[in-house]
Amino acid sequence: MSSERVSLPFKLYCLTVMTLVAATYNVVVRYTRIASAEIMYFSTTAVCMTEVIKLILSIGMLARESGTPSKLLADIKEQVLCNPGGLLKLSVPSVVYAVQNNMAFVALSNLDAAVYQVIYQLKIPCTALCMVIMLNRSLGKKQWFSICTLCVGVILVQFKPVEATKVKVEQNPFLGFMAIVVAVFCSGFAGVYFEKVLKSSDTSLWVRNIQMYLSGIACTLMGVLLNDGDKVIEHGFFYGYTPWVWFVVFMGSVGGLYTSIVVKYTDNIMKGFSAAAAIVLSTVASFFLFGLHITSTFLCGAILVCASIYLYGLPVSKECADTESKQKPITV
Incomplete structure (x- = not known):
């Protein structure tokens, strides 16, 4: 099913869920990192549990795709357990994503969720650079202009830090x-690498x-x-876990999987919106929850960042589309 053939209500549903997940996750992580300085959970264990839940959810989706338990077990045995090459290939983005997720906790422990949400959009130019280098893709003048605009917006946000x-x-x-700088580089590289792996074969996404x-x-681990x-040995793996921490783990797990659905059934303009x-919602939430003082430079x-995201998602020129269609097959 392509993005053109799905209904507008479904697209709006995808947009709403993706926006709420992105905004809520950052705000709640920020809250859990500043709510209690005495009993603080270990962010590394939260990242690990997020991966565990993603694995469980992915097995569930593969089970639905396989149809029968016997087919599911056969697929896991043949394509996962008996395929060390595939595991090794996917270990590259898994390591990079692990670093990225841990850096997100470091960033949200030291920056407000709204500031984080804005600066994290640097992943767009980073991803674009990786696409040009790794996938041999071309970007239009409009996209390069939007990237420059985004960088100016991030500079303004950092020019006079909000409190x-x-x-x-x-x-x-x-x-x-x-920490955000490290996270955006990890996000750009891992995302493009994973896309390259997916397009190199017909292996199921799950x-x-x-x-x-x-x-x-x-x-x-x-x-x-x-x-x-x-x-962890002294206090236990789940030391400091509260319902809010489990909510962070759940949102991080669902958000990662849901993004793939949004990418498949919507388009870049919807993702840009x-x-x-999410930036707007994070800013409003930070204003009320954390007393964020919004400066004119931050605003x-x-x-500028919101405008550049929308501009980046607009359709590319015919010349760029023709260039991309003539690219060589992707191999890994």
């Missing part, structure tokens, strides 16, 4: 900004997800041992 008056914990805005999440669980191993709307920067 959240209701936040009493110690923060390091520079550390938060550097099989690829299972391969990636199995590697991701191994990677995130290693992160738990290296960063919080002693503390979603990202821009101008956020508007």
